[in-house]
Amino acid sequence: MTKHPALPDNIAYWVGVDGGGTHTRARIRNQKGELLGEGRAPGSNLELGIDLAQRHVLGAVRDAMTAAQLPDSALARMSAGLALASAELESCYRDFLAQPLPFAETRLTSDAFGACLGAFGGGEGAILIAGTGSVGLIFQGGRIRTCSGRGFPISDLGSGAWLGLRAIQQSLLCHDGILAPSLLAVRLLDHFGRDQAALVRWAAQAIPADYGRFAPWVFDAATDEDSLAQALLSETRDQLETLIGGMLAQGASQVALLGGIGxxxxxxxxxxxxxxxxxxxxxxxxxxxxxxxxxxxHP
Amino acid sequence: MTKHPALPDNIAYWVGVDGGGTHTRARIRNQKGELLGEGRAPGSNLELGIDLAQRHVLGAVRDAMTAAQLPDSALARMSAGLALASAELESCYRDFLAQPLPFAETRLTSDAFGACLGAFGGGEGAILIAGTGSVGLIFQGGRIRTCSGRGFPISDLGSGAWLGLRAIQQSLLCHDGILAPSLLAVRLLDHFGRDQAALVRWAAQAIPADYGRFAPWVFDAATDEDSLAQALLSETRDQLETLIGGMLAQGASQVALLGGIGxxxxxxxxxxxxxxxxxxxxxxxxxxxxxxxxxxxHP
Structure with a gap:
């Protein structure tokens, strides 16, 4: 068996982990690059807490190990690449790596950089992920620059969470007679039993993913030719165009647009x-x- | 002494209370309409909790009684008009009035309706309050209609909180090189020590008033000819125009525009x-x- 030239003797497996706010996924390959197994766990955004993130990262890896029929001892022979949301925040990055980890070696980066490396086969490039949140990244001249992606509501324009928030805002204005009647508004307000107090209570507890859940409703209503929904999609499109335009202006030549909204x-x-x-x-x-x-x- | 014809024998004082998210104010007048005293307390928005709201309403009234040199026994001879934020939510309204209150009689309405009655001397009219939050109200044909005002971030466009949020969003995009450099962005990011993680931590705890605190920064930077700040003020202006336009379309003939942003x-x-x-x-x-x-x- 030919070994990868850079592969240390103690490493038999490569494991990649992609961790966002809602899901963590893991994939194990052997020395030859063959896929051995994949696994899942809940979110491991480092802002959710270092302990929780570590638990879910290891949960996803163990799930992949089960799929791969690997024994527990395999953990110590893995080289792990962890691409976790909020790793761009230096304190999160350092706190996570300060904890003991079971892998033979661990390298931590952001989910956005993981996505960029995947999209461009490890080469330089730029990505914009527009899912529940939004984040852009430019990898150029050996340097990484992040755009947006500091979380809802202070950042993440062009995301599903932002689109859902705007849908609720404008639907309330339709309900108040400030904006023209809209199919989307009727559907959203019906969802809350036409009870504004229920909507207000919901909002007091809502996390970005809760807002993001209404984004598909906007796409559906736009398909049904609702003009409010169409205006909201144009707004989101404009936000993505601003982000992509700004990345191109900084020298990105091509952008991979990822995520459900993207x-x-x-x-x-x-x-x-x-x-x-x-x-x-x-x-x-x-x-x-x-x-x-x-x-x-964070070198 | 001539009594007001509608004044019951047990009533010697009128007390008016205006309660929002951050402040509660009270004013006591005697039967002749003479000003006896005014008082203050922290916010009594009913959504902050019924007990807290009652405590702050009574706190403001007692503060006014102190100014008026009235004894505790005067409470039982007062007719109280309470204009409290969130009284438009029926459950808040009923829960508040279900509690024992020390006044001879109590009538509860929203801060917006209180503002409208004040603005139009008790007559019909329409108001739009744009302060930390925003809320519109039309009093017409004996009927009250509320517009916007369901709280940040699902409502309250045209408000200081929303303006502050947008200022932070766009400043982050300036910092990322997505938008052109801006004086406002420099000032805001300097305020957070140019530490994005600090800004993210702040946002995780921020309440509407925290966002609203940055609204004056936008006005200041606009005066200093910063084009981002000017664009943000135009955006807020457009939101107020949409709200006022919608109120006019519903039959309001004149609108009193109140609040610091307004x-x-x-x-x-x-x-x-x-x-x-x-x-x-x-x-x-x-x-x-x-x-x-x-x-x-809520009749």
Missing amino acids: ERLRPRLGHLPLVTPQADALEGAILFAKRKELPCL | ERLRPRLGHLPLVTPQADALEGAILFAKRKELPCL
């Missing part, structure tokens, strides 16, 4: 130099584990 | 039929106590 709005951004990603963020995380020359967020 | 943007809304209020919300609350024919929010 994918659905891509047809409306066809005039921009968008590219299809080569692979996913899990593959990017594995590449990050393998290639030690890839830049570290 | 007052500062009034010069930019000169093409709309805006009127100067006759009196404040405390006077409106006293009018509400006096005139039993004024409509109740």
Whole structure:
């Protein structure tokens, strides 16, 4: 069996982990690059707490190990590339790596950089992820720059959470007679039993994912030719265009647009130099584990 | 001494209370309408909790009684008009009135209706309050309609809180190189020691008043000809125009524009039929106590 030249003797497996606010996914490959197994766990955004993030990262890896039929002892022979949301915040990054981890070696980066490495096969490039949140990243000249992505509501324009919030705001204005009647508004207010107090109580507890859950309602109502929904999608599209335009102005030549909102709005951004990603963020995380020359967020 | 014809024998004083999210104010007048005293307490928005709201309402009234040199026994001879934020939510309204209150009689309405009654001397009219939050109200044909005002971030467009949020959002985009450099962005980011993690931690705890605190920074930077700040003020102005336009479309003939943001943007809304209020919300609350024919929010 030929070994990868950079592979230390004690490493038999590569594991890539992609962790966001709601999901963590893990993928294990062997020395030859063959897929052994994949696993899942709840979110491991480092802002959710270092302990929780570590538990879910290990949960996803153990789930992948089960799928791969690997024994517990395999953990100590893994080289792990962890691409976790909020790793761009230095304190989160350092706190996470300060904890004992069971892998033979661990490299930590952000989910956005993992996605970028996946999208461009480890090469330089730029991505914009527009899902529940939004975050852009430019990897160029060996340097990483992050755009947006500091969380809802202070950041993350062009995201599903922001779109859902705007849908609720404008629907309330329709209900008040300030804006014209709208199918989307009727559906949203009906969802809350036409009870404003219920909506207010919901909002007092709502997290970004709760707002993001209404984003598909906007796409559906736009398909049904609701003009409010169409205006909201144009607004989101404009926000994505601003983000992509700003990344291009900083020297990105091509941008991979990812995430549920990004994918659905891509047809409306066809005039921009968008590219299809080569692979996913899990593959990017594995590449990050393998290639030690890839830049570290906090050297 | 001539008594007001509608004044019951047991009533010697009228007290008006105006309670919002951050402040509660009380004013006591005697049977002749003479001002006896005024008082203050922290916020009594009913959404902050019924007990807390009652404590702060009574705190403001007792503060006014101290100023008026009235004994404790005067409470039982007062007719109280309470104009409290969130009284438009039926459950809040009923829960508050279900508690024992020390006044001879108590009538509860919203801070917005109190402001409207004050602005139009008890007559019909329409108001838009744009302070930390925003709320519009139309009193017409004996009916009250509320617009916006369901709280940040699902409502309250055109408010200081929303303006502050947008200022932070766009400043982060300036910092990321997505938007052009801006004086406002530099000032805001310097305030957080140019530490994004500090800003993210602040946002995780921020309440609407925290966002609203940055609204004056936008006005200041606009005066200093910062184009981002000017764009943000135009955006807020447009939101107020949408709200006022919607109220006019519903039959309001004139609108009193109140609140710190409203007052500062009034010069930019000169093409709309805006009127100067006759009196404040405390006077409106006293009018509400006096005139039993004024409509109740939840009959």
